[in-house]
Structures are given as C-alpha cells and as structure tokens.
Amino acid sequence: MVFAPGEKPGNELEEVKLQNASKQIVQNAILQAVQQVSQESLRRDRRSDSRARGQLGGRELTKKHEKK
Secondary structure, rough: OOOOOOOOOHHHHHHHHHHEEEHHHHHHHHHHHEEEEHHHHHHHHHHHHHHHHHHHHHHHHHHHHHOO
C-alpha cells in the first residue's frame, strides 16, 4: 500500500469511522424530520376532527331543538 505525503496508515480507518458517523447523523436527522412531520399531521387532523365534531354537535342540537 502506498501512502501520500502526510497520510498515515491509520487515516483510512479514521475516514471510515467519520463516514459511518456522518451517515448516522444524516439518518438521525431524517428520522427526526419524519417524526416531526408525522406529529404535526396528527395535530392538524385532531384539530380538524374536533372542529368537525363541534359543528356536528351544534347541528344536532339545532335539529333536536326544532323537533320540540
């Protein structure tokens, strides 16, 4: 194996370690982003559901009131 000036045999192992660490950082960032989007989507859906239920509840009360 031939090394460039200033390059040491241990540098290759260090480079592999850095690449693996970089991959892990990217994977963690992607996972965190996906989880955040998922949580925001769930919150949005829950808000929509509660609004819809509130509107339906109001309509049901009106219909019951009309029947009296």
